[in-house]
Amino acid sequence: MKTVSAQQALQALASNHRVYIHTAAAxxxxxxxxxxxxxxxxxxxxxxxxxxxxxxVYVEPQYKDNFHLLSFFVGPNVRKATQAGRxxxxxxxxxxVPLLLRKRILPINVALISVSPPDSHGYVSMGVSVDASxxxxxxxxxxxxxxxxxxxxxxxxGLIPLSKIDYLVEHEQPLHQVKPANITPEEEKIGENxxxxxxxxxxxxxxxxxxxxxxxxxxxxxxxxxxxxEMFTxGLIPLVEQGVxxxxxxxxxxxxxxxxFVMGTDIxxxxxxxxxxxLLKDVAYVNDVAVIRQQPKLTAINxxxxxxxxxxxxxxxxxTRHYSGVGGQMDFIRGASYSDGGKPIIAIxxxxxxxxxKISPMLKEGAGVVTTRANVHYVVTEHGIANLFGKSLKQRAxxxxxxxxxxxxxxxxxxxxxxxxxxx
Numbered sequence: 001m002k003t004v005s006a007q008q009a010l011q012a013l014a015s016n017h018r019v020y021i022h023t024a025a026a027x028x029x030x031x032x033x034x035x036x037x038x039x040x041x042x043x044x045x046x047x048x049x050x051x052x053x054x055x056x057v058y059v060e061p062q063y064k065d066n067f068h069l070l071s072f073f074v075g076p077n078v079r080k081a082t083q084a085g086r087x088x089x090x091x092x093x094x095x096x097v098p099l100l101l102r103k104r105i106l107p108i109n110v111a112l113i114s115v116s117p118p119d120s121h122g123y124v125s126m127g128v129s130v131d132a133s134x135x136x137x138x139x140x141x142x143x144x145x146x147x148x149x150x151x152x153x154x155x156x157x158g159l160i161p162l163s164k165i166d167y168l169v170e171h172e173q174p175l176h177q178v179k180p181a182n183i184t185p186e187e188e189k190i191g192e193n194x195x196x197x198x199x200x201x202x203x204x205x206x207x208x209x210x211x212x213x214x215x216x217x218x219x220x221x222x223x224x225x226x227x228x229x230e231m232f233t234x235g236l237i238p239l240v241e242q243g244v245x246x247x248x249x250x251x252x253x254x255x256x257x258x259x260x261f262v263m264g265t266d267i268x269x270x271x272x273x274x275x276x277x278x279l280l281k282d283v284a285y286v287n288d289v290a291v292i293r294q295q296p297k298l299t300a301i302n303x304x305x306x307x308x309x310x311x312x313x314x315x316x317x318x319x320t321r322h323y324s325g326v327g328g329q330m331d332f333i334r335g336a337s338y339s340d341g342g343k344p345i346i347a348i349x350x351x352x353x354x355x356x357x358k359i360s361p362m363l364k365e366g367a368g369v370v371t372t373r374a375n376v377h378y379v380v381t382e383h384g385i386a387n388l389f390g391k392s393l394k395q396r397a398x399x400x401x402x403x404x405x406x407x408x409x410x411x412x413x414x415x416x417x418x419x420x421x422x423x424x
Contacts, residue, residue, distance in 0.1 A: 002168075003147075006034035009167035012142045015043040017109035020101070020136035024231075024263045025178075026129035027052035028114040028146035030171040035112065039066040048090075048106060050097065050132060051075035051325075053176035053263075059087050072097050072132070073325035074316075083321050091316075091368070094230060094260075094328035095287035098135035111140035114173075116151040118162055126158030127151035128175065128269060129261040131230075131283040134158060142166045150174050152273035156258075156280040177265045180234055181210040183217070186349050189382040191215045194301060194347050197378060197385065198222060201249040202297035202341075205229040205332045208263060211347050215301060219244060226250040227257040228295050230287055230328040233264035237271050251294045253279060260286040287328045292335025298342040300332035304370075307379060308363045309397040309416055311388045313346055313371035320366030333375050343378060346371070350381040350405035357408035359400050361415035379403065394424055 013019065013035060021027055027049075035045075036057050043065055047058060051073045058067040059081035069087035071078055072094075081087040092100065100106045113133060115124035124145065126133060134157055137143055144167045162168075183191070191214030198204070198219065203226035206212040213235040219225065220239070226247040227236065239245045240257070247255050260283040262268050272278045285291055292298055305323065306314040316324050336342040348358050359381075363369070377389040379400060386399035397416045401409050417424045 003170055004167055006030055006169045006171065007037070009144045009169050010034045010038050012144065012167070013038055013042060013045065013110055015045065018046045018048060018107060020108045020111045020133070020140065021047060021049040021052055022113040022126070022133050023050045023052060023129040023131050024261055025053050025176040026114045026127055026133070026151070026261070027054055028112050029054045029173055031112040031144055031146050031169060032058070036063070039063055042066055044068070046070060048072065052077065061086065071325070073327055074322050079323065089322050089325065091326055093287070093326055093331055094132075094283055095289070095331045097132035098282060098284040101132065101135040101139050104139060108136050108140040109142065111136040111143045113137060113143065114146045114148050114151055116153045117147055117149055119153065122162045123159045124162065124165070125151065125153040126160065127154050128263065128272070130156060130158040130280045131260040134282050135284070137164055144169065146171050146173070148173050152269050154272045154280045155274070155276060155278065157282045158280050175269055178208065178233065178263050179265055180213050183210050183214045186382040187211055187214045190347055190349065190380060191218045193380045193382070193385055194345060195219055197343055197345060198299050199297050199341065200224055202226070202299045203228050203250055203295035204299055204301070205336070206301040207231060207303070208233045209303070211303060212301060215347070224249050226295065227259070228253065228286070228292065228298070229258070230260045230283060230332070232257070232259050232262055232268070234267045237267055249296055251296060252291060258286060283328070287331035289331060289335045289338065292332060293338035293342070296340055298336045298339035299345065300336035300343070301345045301347055302329045302332065304346050304348050304358070306363055306367060307346065307348065307359050307400065309359070309361055309400055309412065309419070310393050311373035311376040311379070311396050311400070312363055312369050313376060314363050314367040315370040317366070317368045319364035326370055329370055330375065333371050337375065337377060344375070345378040345380055346376060347380045350383055350403065351408070357405055357412070359404040359408070359412065361412065361419065394420060397424070
């Protein structure tokens with residue numbers, strides 16, 4: 001296969017095309033820059049992707065006639081543009097993004113991906129992100145791959161033959177690093193509370209950030225844990241090295257960590273390189289409720305922007321201002337609720353950094369309900385654990401007020417009193 005420059009490869013891009021960009025730390029920045037450089041020659045190019053790292057210059061105002069973004073998840077690099085209306089968002093469960101691509105509801109003309117160098121058998125690895133990007137590779141008219149020696153050779157669904165790729169562009173680019181956040185005393189307490197719900201032999205799903213890391217830091221005395229998650233980061237590695245995570249009690253993919261993508265530092269990237277214990281798989285499989293529910297004691301740990309007194313979860317917007325996306329929260333909340341011994345958990349600090357209660361009388365006007373109140377079981381803050389499953393609306397409100405920040409409990413009680421006309 002002929003290796004070409006990024007500029008040569010991007011000649012395949014034309015006006016009115018739809019472009020898919022590889023996810024998170026796998027976003028091929030060199031190819032993205034070459035795409036933006038083509039702006040004077042193209043109009044009305046639609047870009048679709050999940051969360052990506054690094055620069056997203058294509059959403060800047062000067063490119064409004066050239067590029068338009070429809071994202072499946074709003075990351076920090078496109079959040080301002082989305083909130084300003086220069087970019088748009090497609091609400092979709094993470095498990096169903098591959099369906100949109102494979103059924104050609106959103107046909108892909110050009111897929112920009114990042115891969116490891118070819119092995120001796122002519123295969124490259126999609127490395128740190130398989131997720132929905134594998135589907136994009138399968139259906140795109142043209143696949144352009146940035147070959148990057150920094151990309152680990154991850155095993156699983158992301159091993160693809162060179163015959164699937166139309167243009168190879170060699171360019172070294174260190175992967176985006178996400179260092180673990182410092183854990184506050186409040187987050188540490190949340191971690192303790194969540195850890196108290198996790199049983200030996202449980203299968204874990206959790207994301208990135210201080211609270212997941214706080215939970216992981218409390219699990220060193222647990223035994224025989226498994227991992228089936230849409231993503232993981234550095235905090236998981238010590239538990240594997242210490243023999244806490246063995247995956248021996250999983251029903252599917254026994255003895256293996258399964259994820260759709262990873263994001264962290266070189267600690268994580270080096271860990272997955274050529275590691276037969278780790279399988280990065282298509283998110284249509286990883287986040288399939290029918291798959292998730294088969295794992296024993298599936299414990300799903302997710303977060304929220306806001307929870308109302310009836311248990312409705314807003315996790316993607318602050319009022320009408322879009323902040324992130326639906327992602328895989330509902331996939332795993334439902335899967336965990338069906339799992340034998342499973343526990344769906346929403347873990348949040350009781351207040352924001354500005355002291356505003358995250359447990360509120362009602363969601364802000366325009367807020368999106370990502371997880372309905374009927375789906376919510378456990379809500380955890382630094383002040384305790386509320387199990388809402390099987391509880392009435394007023395019982396839920398009492399349970400949530402009990403784990404709210406003490407400074408806000410009185411006002412929440414008043415709101416509940418008013419809501420139920422004094423019968424609270």
